[in-house]
Amino acid sequence: MLGNNRGNAGKGRPKGSLNKVNASLKEMILGALKDAGGRNWLATQAQENPAAFMALLAKLLPLELKQEATQPEPLTIRVIGGLPDN
Secondary structure, three states, X not given: OOOOOHHHOOOOOXXXXXXXXXXXXXXXXXXXXXXXXXXXXXXXXXXXXXXXXXXXXXXXXOXXXXXXXXXXXXOOOOOOOOOOOX
8 A cells, every 4th residue: 555654664864863964064064163173263253253153153043942931039130340341
């Protein structure tokens, strides 16, 4: 029967896994990041190119965040100190 695929269940890539091209591309990008200086390079980019760095962060964050907020007491925010002079 063409419509009955029960015998094929579970075959194929696991849900969420990368295909070979994406896995290879991810490996190359992470290798280039390591060669460029890794975390220190990213920190430098955050300072020197904040727009590009924020665009990168936007790609990594989920599109929608769901969070249940329960606050039994009023929240108080205190600002200590000021902004640094540039």
